[in-house]
Amino acid sequence: MKKNILIALALLLPTLALADGQWVLEECTLTYHVSHPLHQTEGVSHAARGKGTCHAGQCDFLIAVPVKSFDSGDSNRDLHMLQVTRGAEFPMVTVRTHLPESSATSGTLNVDLEIQFAGQTAQYKQVPFKLETRGGETHITGTIPATLSDFRIDPPSLLTMPVKNEIPVRVEMTWRPQ
Amino acid sequence: MKARGAILCLGIFLLPLLISEPLRAQAADATLSGTVTSPSGAAVPNARVSARNLATGQSTDTQTNATGVYTLPNLLPGDYEVSVSADGFATKVSPATLTAGTNLTLNAGLAAPPAELPNAPSSSRTEPSLQDLGFPAAETQSDASKQALLDKRTHMLKMHQRMGLITTLPLIATVVASLGAGGRDTSSASRDLHVALGGLTGDLYAITAYYAIRAPRVPGTETRGPIRFHKAMAWIHGPGMILTPILGAMAFDQKSNGQKVHGIASAHGPVAIVTAGAFGAALLSMSVKF
Numbered sequence: 001m002k003k004n005i006l007i008a009l010a011l012l013l014p015t016l017a018l019a020d021g022q023w024v025l026e027e028c029t030l031t032y033h034v035s036h037p038l039h040q041t042e043g044v045s046h047a048a049r050g051k052g053t054c055h056a057g058q059c060d061f062l063i064a065v066p067v068k069s070f071d072s073g074d075s076n077r078d079l080h081m082l083q084v085t086r087g088a089e090f091p092m093v094t095v096r097t098h099l100p101e102s103s104a105t106s107g108t109l110n111v112d113l114e115i116q117f118a119g120q121t122a123q124y125k126q127v128p129f130k131l132e133t134r135g136g137e138t139h140i141t142g143t144i145p146a147t148l149s150d151f152r153i154d155p156p157s158l159l160t161m162p163v164k165n166e167i168p169v170r171v172e173m174t175w176r177p178q
Numbered sequence: 179m180k181a182r183g184a185i186l187c188l189g190i191f192l193l194p195l196l197i198s199e200p201l202r203a204q205a206a207d208a209t210l211s212g213t214v215t216s217p218s219g220a221a222v223p224n225a226r227v228s229a230r231n232l233a234t235g236q237s238t239d240t241q242t243n244a245t246g247v248y249t250l251p252n253l254l255p256g257d258y259e260v261s262v263s264a265d266g267f268a269t270k271v272s273p274a275t276l277t278a279g280t281n282l283t284l285n286a287g288l289a290a291p292p293a294e295l296p297n298a299p300s301s302s303r304t305e306p307s308l309q310d311l312g313f314p315a316a317e318t319q320s321d322a323s324k325q326a327l328l329d330k331r332t333h334m335l336k337m338h339q340r341m342g343l344i345t346t347l348p349l350i351a352t353v354v355a356s357l358g359a360g361g362r363d364t365s366s367a368s369r370d371l372h373v374a375l376g377g378l379t380g381d382l383y384a385i386t387a388y389y390a391i392r393a394p395r396v397p398g399t400e401t402r403g404p405i406r407f408h409k410a411m412a413w414i415h416g417p418g419m420i421l422t423p424i425l426g427a428m429a430f431d432q433k434s435n436g437q438k439v440h441g442i443a444s445a446h447g448p449v450a451i452v453t454a455g456a457f458g459a460a461l462l463s464m465s466v467k468f
Contacts, residue, residue: 038465049313051306062306066317074403076335076464079396083332088324090239091317094308121228121237152236152252159343159465 022178023059025050026137029172030065032146035164043070043081052175054101063095063173067117084156085118093117107131113144122150129171137176144169208276211249212284214242214262221246222288224319225264229274232257241320262286324396331393338389342461345382352376353454360429360439360447369430376426383419383457387412404463411460418453425449 028048034041047069052061067087072078082088096114103109110126129142147165148155155162214225225242233256242248255278263269267288274284308318352375358365359372390412401409425446429439439446 049311051310053304053306060305062308062311064308064311064313066313072403074405075399075401076403076405076408079328079399080332080335083325083328086325088321088328090320092308092313096305116239119239121230121239123235152238159339 021054023050023052023054023061023138023175024178025063025173026176027172027174028063028065029170030070031170032070032167033170034167036158037161038158041072041074041077043072043078045069045071048173050173050175057101059099059101061095061097061099065093067091067093080156084153085151087118090117090119103131109140109142115144115146115150118151118153120151122146137174140171140173140175142171144171207252208255208278209249209251209281210253210258210260210274210276210284211247211281212286214246214248214264214286214288216267216288217290219287222264222267225262225267225286225288227286228261229253230259230261232259243322260284260286262288264288266290327394327396331396334389334393338386338393339464341382341386341389345379345386346457346461348375348379348382349454349457352379353450356447356450360433366434369433373426373430376423380419380423387416387419407463408460411456411463414456415453415460418449418456422446422450422453 025048028046028050030045030048032043034043045065048063048065050061050063052059054060067085068078068082068091070078070081072081094116096116097111099109099111107130109129109131111129113124113127115122115124124144124146127142127144129140132139146167146169148163148167149165155165157163210229214222214227216222221242221244223242223244223246225246225248226239227242227248227250228237228239229250230237231254234254238250238253240248240250253276255276258274258276259271260274261269261271267290270286270288272284272286274282276282352372355368355372355375358368425443428441428443429446432439432443
């Protein structure tokens, strides 16, 4: 009887340890896309940091990135972006999500996201992400269908023509368990 | 001369209309403001204030300043749930009803967090916070003065852009009018029209340049991308816009005295063409991707 209990404990211990584990964002590339009748612009940031904490099979993830870290290759445009998004007043974009830990094994993940940006909070339901696990690391890619109106941002204009409301954000992340 | 006078008068009357900001419909938004204090009555800086519109579900967030004061402008009228939280205090949630065009003051006195019962379930499960991510404090803190600087910069550069576009019209007209102003058989009326249009272009150009020169610089920003070409062109069309009318005045005098344009004044045309070309290239560099 004692032997059986010991075997059961030995089998359960790694599971319990994993259940209270943490995830760290190893690498991340975020790319926003802006459409204007005269321009197609992309701004890229590699400055995001993230952490996930798991307890009893449920994980809370937080990813944050400084607004000013997005680089479109044009300093004038980046400063204008910083102004319209009130990036000095609200310098960080934060993304929060809550997932069951078991979802880390599936190929496609539909995630509910809460994004704080430009002093506003927007919810995105069931955003699909592709998930691939390689060598102990989990790679996640997907696109957040963000819009300017979600964050009450007035569309900036060039030559009196405003940009489109849609600003999809492509996400490429690599997470590893800690 | 009459034509020149008429055009100058028209320009003077139109100018305020052209440079004035379009009148925007003023939305009857409301403002929520207040002070966040600790149980001892001290101001709580950097407290997070979030107002959630109960009808739309949309939240508007801000932080208190060093004196514990917060302001949430441009809120839609309606019922709100206002949540105030700060490290070391219990979160306070209050209802608020905003009416159009009013400023509602909602002060929040935060209480100490409730003490945990000795036998309460473990509270070790914590969501990750921004502090856990290890960003330098300077990157995560709100900077209202920098936002004000950016707002002023954008406003001035928008005016610069608008004035630059407006300046293009008399600039083109001046170049077109020059075709009838410089030849052997041209009339004095054609020259007057050219001078008037050139004068209007110069005035508008000066206003355009003013907004670019006076737009505040943002410290620590490295100039990258098409703006470098745009600025390089300004070093050509800027001096050109000063030199062209000086040479033009000399050419005008020579022509009015019945002389053939000669000497340095004969450079008026080529300098004007280079100036107009640089101005056009500067405009295109900000408009079209090369």
